[in-house]
Amino acid sequence: FDAVDVIRTKRDGGALSPAQIDWVIDAYTRGAVAEEQMSALAMAIFLNGMDRAEIARWTQAMIASGERMDFSGLSRPTADKHSTGGVGDKITLPLAPLVAVFDVAVPQLSGRGLGHTGGTLDKLEAVPGWRAALSNEEILAQLDDVGAVICAAGSGLAPADKKLYALRDTTATVEAIPLIASSIMSKKIAEGTDSLVLDVKVGSGAFMKDRDRAGELARTMVELGTDAGVRTVALLTDMSTPLGLTVGNALEVRESVEVLAGGGPSDVVDLTVALAREMLDAAGRPDADPAAALRDGRAMDVWRRMIAAQGGDPDAALPVARHTEDVLAEADGVLTTLDAYAVGVASWRLGAGRARKEDPVQAVAGIELHAKPGDEVRAGQPLLTLHTDTPERFARAREALAGAVVVTAPGELDGFAARERT
Ligand code: URA
Secondary structure (H helix, E strand, O other): OOHHHHHHHHHOOOOOOHHHHHHHHHHHHHOOOOHHHHHHHHHHHHHHOOOHHHHHHHHHHHHHOOOOOOOOOOOOOEEEEEEOOOOOOOOHHHHHHHHHOOOOEEEEEEOOOEOOEOOHHHHHOOOOOOOOOOOHHHHHHHHHHOOEEEEEOOOOOOHHHHHHHHHHHOOOOOOOHHHHHHHHHHHHHHHOOOEEEEEEEEOOOOOEOOHHHHHHHHHHHHHHHHHOOOEEEEEEEEOOOOOOOEEEHHHHHHHHHHHHOOOOOHHHHHHHHHHHHHHHHHOOOOOOOHHHHHHOOHHHHHHHHHHHHOOOOOOOOOOOOOEEEEEEOOOOEEEEEEOHHHHHHHHHHHHHOOOOOOOOOOOOOEEEEOOOOOOEEOOOOEEEEEEEOOHHHHHHHHHHOOOOEEEEOHHHOHHHOOOOOO
């Protein structure tokens, strides 16, 4: 094969043959197809799409580029969850121990934040002593013993995706449904879970801003999982406003622990329980009552063991920012908009996220929300508290929030005439 022929096929709107796909993924992983060639192919796929058979084959070829994990030796079924990413989305933290209460093993191989969305590993690293990197043997031993593990995906899973994802990030080819679906599902299928629940986010804080595209992404991923023998279901959930009342690493751990203690904001509790029900159903535990396991402390027990098994101290105080500033309501009224994307960017600028993969993050940085859309607020009341160790970051965080926090006066609620007011 010749890379130029493969690119030309897709450039001219044709379908790639299985042999072309197998060859191009393998050759790219080995370095025999150049970055600029894969970059042209990714753009041709972005512009012309791929049919179902092409997407399935592309996914299989990415799986074949690396190792597959095998959980078949465990005595319990495995269930996993994947969120397409959002702002304040800390659900994995309470969810993994909650599902493990019911004798289901939860191998949650996770990532770090990039851009405005947070990463599960960055959040858990706010817990003193906690370690993200585990060997495959350690993962299996912890699943056997505790039932839940949240750790870094090893470099052996779908190495073709690692290279391709980094390339897409720098060539404006991330937001293509065939490429997103195959990227996510190649890693999940290679991980070897029996069942998978996808939380596909829709709204300003998500990759997919509108419902039709999110639905198409969900359908494509469910088909890929099902065809590969993984019981796969998807929920479409809202990401137009942040989840819960905290955004940022240590702040989100604190809120997750509140949920595990039977409290916490209702949107976080409801989504955790809804996803747990789907995972437990898919794993053959339709009668389990996850809400009860949050209230009676069983999920908290598994959380404590899960954190301790990875070197963390579940009783240690979480770090707290040296500097905070409040954003105040300027008028009486109803909070009608609190934009997820803007809050995500502001939190990132406060130090919770990174601009380049190798940058460090501040565990303490982030944003606390004191009101959610629909709440009545009074002039002068704090709506947000910004947290950081580096106060020179406050100004740029406030810039990101311009226009993103809208309070509408009671008389103007019909038609939201006062959308521009902050
Ligand atoms: N997450 C992934 O793993 N891959 C994508 O392409 C997008 C989100």
